[in-house]
Amino acid sequence: MNSFEIFRDRHNLEAQAHIDEARRFCLSLGNSVVESVRAHRIVYGKGMTMRWFADICPGEDSTTIKIQRGRREEPLIKVVPYKDSISVVFTDIQNAYDTLR
Numbered sequence: 001m002n003s004f005e006i007f008r009d010r011h012n013l014e015a016q017a018h019i020d021e022a023r024r025f026c027l028s029l030g031n032s033v034v035e036s037v038r039a040h041r042i043v044y045g046k047g048m049t050m051r052w053f054a055d056i057c058p059g060e061d062s063t064t065i066k067i068q069r070g071r072r073e074e075p076l077i078k079v080v081p082y083k084d085s086i087s088v089v090f091t092d093i094q095n096a097y098d099t100l101r
Helices: 004-009 013-027 086-099
Strands: 033-037 042-046 051-058 062-067 076-081
Touching: 004 013, 004 033, 013 033, 013 042, 013 051, 013 062, 013 086, 051 086, 062 086, 076 086
Parallel strands: none
Antiparallel strands: 033 042, 042 051, 051 062, 062 076
8 A cells, every 4th residue: 555545545435536636636637747645735836846736625514725836926825615626726726736847
């Protein structure tokens, strides 16, 4: 079992749905996407320099997503309740990915 599966299995089914959907979307953005599983969150970056664009952190009843468009900008923080689809942040994530060089 890899670290993603271990991370995923520690959360409830609603959180797992958000984690899976966010992962599928982020990895579909291109071959340069790098996934880094941390203790309490998963970070997606672009390229070997790991310039991050999405930070996915499941919580008790919602997922917090930090979206970074550039080093000089403050991250956009969105909280998506488990009752809602995490896809509401996909446009922002796509824009952040496209903005990074």
